[in-house]
Amino acid sequence: MSEGIRLDRHTEIRDAIQSSRERPLADWVAVAIWDHPGGDVSVLGEATPLQLKGYLHSGIWAIAHDAIALDDPPIQDLDEATDVRRFPGGRMDVVRIGGSVVGRGTFEPGFRWADSVGPIVGTTSCLLPHAGYVISGSMGIGMDDGSEFTLTAGDAIQIAPGHDAWTVGDESCVVLEVLSAERYGKKL
Numbered sequence: 001m002s003e004g005i006r007l008d009r010h011t012e013i014r015d016a017i018q019s020s021r022e023r024p025l026a027d028w029v030a031v032a033i034w035d036h037p038g039g040d041v042s043v044l045g046e047a048t049p050l051q052l053k054g055y056l057h058s059g060i061w062a063i064a065h066d067a068i069a070l071d072d073p074p075i076q077d078l079d080e081a082t083d084v085r086r087f088p089g090g091r092m093d094v095v096r097i098g099g100s101v102v103g104r105g106t107f108e109p110g111f112r113w114a115d116s117v118g119p120i121v122g123t124t125s126c127l128l129p130h131a132g133y134v135i136s137g138s139m140g141i142g143m144d145d146g147s148e149f150t151l152t153a154g155d156a157i158q159i160a161p162g163h164d165a166w167t168v169g170d171e172s173c174v175v176l177e178v179l180s181a182e183r184y185g186k187k188l
Contacts, residue, residue: 085185103181137173
């Protein structure tokens with residue numbers, strides 16, 4: 001883990017991100033955490049090019065590129081999302097807020113990514129990284145390397161690209177997605 005760095009202005013953040021184009025994407029940071037524009041910025045970890053794509057619409061990118069409209073409403077109701085993606089056995093409700101995208105995935109009993117979303121996006125496993133929180137229910141995850149684990153209500157999650165997912169049990173699984181909601185259920 002890298003030590004936190006101090007950047008005094010959002011223009012310095014923008015310059016740092018723009019200069020990263022000259023370096024291989026895999027050498028760039030995976031997560032940048034900041035207190036506020038012009039505040040402390042902590043940089044954690046590295047990312048592969050595919051993982052980095054998920055951060056390009058994050059708050060740090062948006063601030064660096066002046067994409068956050070400070071007059072945006074501070075609250076968006078996921079029950080009133082205008083971007084709703086339906087697929088067999090589930091849906092993803094997506095809102096854009098402050099330059100970021102947040103989604104709520106609802107996966108009914110019997111849902112399996114490979115059968116429901118895979119045919120829509122045209123891949124045999126999910127190639128998106130995910131970060132979020134399991135609100136209710138349980139979901140099994142099978143990685144392409146053969147490993148498996150189960151997510152349950154109350155879990156904060158991070159899932160690497162290259163996986164299948166299925167609802168476990170007879171209760172819907174509801175997940176708040178903060179990394180890849182903008183692209184979930186869309187052809188890559």
